[in-house]
Amino acid sequence: MPSLIDLRRRIRSVKNTQQITKAMKMVAAAKLRRAQERVIAARPFANSYTKLLANIVAAAAGDERVSSHPLLAVRPENRIRLILITADRGYAGAFNANLIRGAQSFLEERKAARLELEAVGRKGRDFFKRRHVPLSGEHIGIVDKAPFAEADKIAKSAMARFASQELDAVYLLYNEFRSVISQKLTIKRILPVPVPDAQLTSDYIYEQPPDQLLSNLLPHYVSIMVYAAMLESAAAEQAARMVAMDAATSNAAKMIDSLTLHLNRVRQASITKEIIEVVSGAAALE
Amino acid sequence: MALETFELEIATPERLLVQERVSEAEIPCASGQIGVLAGHAPLLSELGIGELTYLVEGKKHSIAIAGGVVEVQPEYVRVLAMTAERPEDIDTSRAQAALKRAMERLETIKENIDYARALNAAKRAQARLRVAASLRF
Numbered sequence: 001m002p003s004l005i006d007l008r009r010r011i012r013s014v015k016n017t018q019q020i021t022k023a024m025k026m027v028a029a030a031k032l033r034r035a036q037e038r039v040i041a042a043r044p045f046a047n048s049y050t051k052l053l054a055n056i057v058a059a060a061a062g063d064e065r066v067s068s069h070p071l072l073a074v075r076p077e078n079r080i081r082l083i084l085i086t087a088d089r090g091y092a093g094a095f096n097a098n099l100i101r102g103a104q105s106f107l108e109e110r111k112a113a114r115l116e117l118e119a120v121g122r123k124g125r126d127f128f129k130r131r132h133v134p135l136s137g138e139h140i141g142i143v144d145k146a147p148f149a150e151a152d153k154i155a156k157s158a159m160a161r162f163a164s165q166e167l168d169a170v171y172l173l174y175n176e177f178r179s180v181i182s183q184k185l186t187i188k189r190i191l192p193v194p195v196p197d198a199q200l201t202s203d204y205i206y207e208q209p210p211d212q213l214l215s216n217l218l219p220h221y222v223s224i225m226v227y228a229a230m231l232e233s234a235a236a237e238q239a240a241r242m243v244a245m246d247a248a249t250s251n252a253a254k255m256i257d258s259l260t261l262h263l264n265r266v267r268q269a270s271i272t273k274e275i276i277e278v279v280s281g282a283a284a285l286e
Numbered sequence: 287m288a289l290e291t292f293e294l295e296i297a298t299p300e301r302l303l304v305q306e307r308v309s310e311a312e313i314p315c316a317s318g319q320i321g322v323l324a325g326h327a328p329l330l331s332e333l334g335i336g337e338l339t340y341l342v343e344g345k346k347h348s349i350a351i352a353g354g355v356v357e358v359q360p361e362y363v364r365v366l367a368m369t370a371e372r373p374e375d376i377d378t379s380r381a382q383a384a385l386k387r388a389m390e391r392l393e394t395i396k397e398n399i400d401y402a403r404a405l406n407a408a409k410r411a412q413a414r415l416r417v418a419a420s421l422r423f
Contacts (some may be wrong), residue, residue: 041300041301041302042299042300042301043300044295044297045297045298045299045300045301045366046299046358048297048357048366049365049366050293052330052357052366055330056330067310071321116339138409148298148299148300148319151299202328202332203328204329204357205322205327205328205329205330206327206329206330207315207316207329207330207331207332208316208317208331208332211357213330213331213332216316216332217332217355220353220354220368223299224299227299
């Protein structure tokens with residue numbers, strides 16, 4: 001049976017842990033709000049851009065120069081780059097574990113191809129570096145701030161390799177922010193560019209011929225997809241951490257309750273034992 | 287006479303910068319500056335690098351933009367710029383340094399890609415300085 005001192009010490013330690021998890025939950029909640037604001041702020045641009053691009057695609061449909069655009073070239077997927085967006089830190093429940101498992105099965109399924117990994121976020125980088133998966137690049141410490149320029153850089157390096165035919169396909173793997181309690185593992189092909197559904201909604205005057213406009217706008221579209229994924233992932237990460245830390249805090253509370261109950265029983269037992277000793281000692285003297 | 291107005295939206299990948307009723311806008315497109323009034327015919331164009339100006343109740347506003355696309359409709363104009371900066375957000379000394387650097391590079395290099403890049407950098411810096419200067423008047 002553990003002594004009273006041991007139990008008290010244990011309770012104090014669990015309480016300390018609870019304070020930490022509670023603080024982490026609060027920080028995650030604040031960061032989540034900011035991340036969500038960024039997701040919302042980025043939406044008008046992405047939506048309008050996608051719509052315009054669809055329009056231009058429709059206007060340029062059938063133009064041979066469009067279908068032969070280097071970023072649209074569909075080749076057998078022999079060399080693939082996977083851009084994996086994980087978190088920099090842990091303590092976010094299964095957030096990183098799900099991503100890493102998803103990436104592993106992605107790589108396993110395409111074993112025949114030459115694969116390389118572009119790691120965004122420390123967790124994914126560390127895991128795959130230890131397992132000697134070839135890394136084409138690593139980006140640490142950017143998911144929290146997620147500036148567009150970084151997404152642009154990542155997209156540009158992939159586009160350059162794709163256009164020079166050193167890569168046949170580029171995929172994004174990230175957690176999509178569904179709601180505070182749910183993230184969805186998402187795999188998205190970004191190269192060759194999946195052109196948005198073509199619908200002619202409005203008849204425009206084109207300052208530049210549609211095919212030229214399209215080839216100038218496609219690279220930006222790729223950057224926008226990467227940027228959107230980074231924002232989604234940042235929001236999903238904070239949400240996952242908030243939920244995980246909330247669960248940890250309430251588990252700690254449960255543990256404290258049961259330890260306190262135990263402590264009181266032990267204390268009661270020892271008091272009872274002492275009384276019995278006193279009483280029986282007194283009885284022996286009579 | 288009240289001027290007819292239209293909605294002007296200027297967005298970057300990171301955020302919506304401007305959403306206002308304006309009476310007139312002048313937009314730097316890849317093929318040259320275009321002026322837009324309310325009721326303009328639908329138009330699509332690639333954006334160039336330069337200074338975008340617009341009038342809100344007779345007052346002129348100015349924004350430095352670079353790259354992207356603009357959609358003009360009779361009742362609204364949507365500017366999707368890869369970068370856009372308000373005059374108060376521009377660091378003049380940095381823009382000046384960038385301009386000087388770009389000019390030096392233009393003197394020394396003649397190769398195509400680097401030349402175009404330096405030229406764009408110079409244009410961006412010039413647009414920034416022009417926009418920043420608009421604050422003072």
